[in-house]
Amino acid sequence: MKRILPIIIFIGLFIFLTKSLYEPQTNIPSPLIGKPIPTFSLSELNSDTSLTNNDILGTISLINIWATWCVGCDQEHSFLVDLAANQTIDIPIIGINWKDRDDLALRWLSQRGDPYSIVLSDPIGKTAIDFGVYGAPETFLIDEQGVIHYKHFGPLNREIFASNFMPIIKDLRR
C-alpha cells in the first residue's frame, strides 16, 4: 500500500490537471451580480440622442452586448428576434453595439431583423469594460431598478434562456 499510494495520488492529480487543461474557463463569475448597472451615457445607434443608465430603467429587461464582427452574435441573433416577438415572455432587449461601426450595425439589423427596443453604441468600449465584458455576446438580466440578476457569456438559445433566465424572471415578476 505504501508503495502504491504515491502512484495513486499522482494518477489522480494527473487526471484532474489534464481535465482542467481542456476545459477553458469561460463562465467567469461576474462580481456585478446583485449590483446596479454601471453609469454610462451612450448615443443611440445612428442618432445624436444620448441615453444614460437611468433612461433605460423601469422594466425587467435584458442587456445584450453584440457586434457585427462577433461570431457568437450571429449564432444567437435569430433566437433574439424570436424572443423579442414572444408576447408571453414579453421582455425588452436593450442592445449595446460594442466596438462596431454604426453603418455595419444598421445593415445587420435591417437584413436579419431588429430584436432590440433600444440600441446604444459603445465604439470605444469603455462602457463594456464597466460592465465587465470580456467577449461578445454577453447578456445581462436586470430588474426595474437596474440591478443585475444574471449574466450569460456566449450565444443565447432557447434552452439556456429557459433554464437560466426564465426562473429568475418569474421570481422577479412575482
Place this chain on the structure above:
Amino acid sequence: MKKVCLILLLISTQVSSVEGNDELTSQERELYQHIIQEVRCLVCQNQSVGESNADLAKDLRTQIMEQVKKGGSEEDIKSYLLSRYGDFVLYEPSFKKSTYILWLSPILILLLILGWLRKIGIIGK
C-alpha cells in the same frame, strides 16, 4: 536561427506595451508596466494584458494608462478591475475568504507530504 527567434520574441512582447507611453513620467511608466503584467487578458487567458494583442487587452491598457495619468495608485487600479472582472482578472488573487484554500493549499500539501514521509520512515522521527 535561435538568435533570430529570440530577437523576434523580444520585439513582439515589447511592441504591444509601448503605445502612448511617452507622455508618462518614468515613475508612472513603471507603475503602468507593472500593472499590465499582472492583469490577465480574459479573452486569451494565458497572456497578461501587457502581452496580448487582443482588442479587449488594448482597451484595458488604455484604461489603465488613463488612470495612471490621473494619478491612480496600484490599489485604485486593481480595485477598478476587480469590481468589474472579479478575482480572475489578477494573476495574483487577493487573500480573502474565498481564496484561503487557494493560498493555503500548498502549505497544507507540504505538511501532509512531510507527515507521510515521517510515517513511512524516510525522514527521522
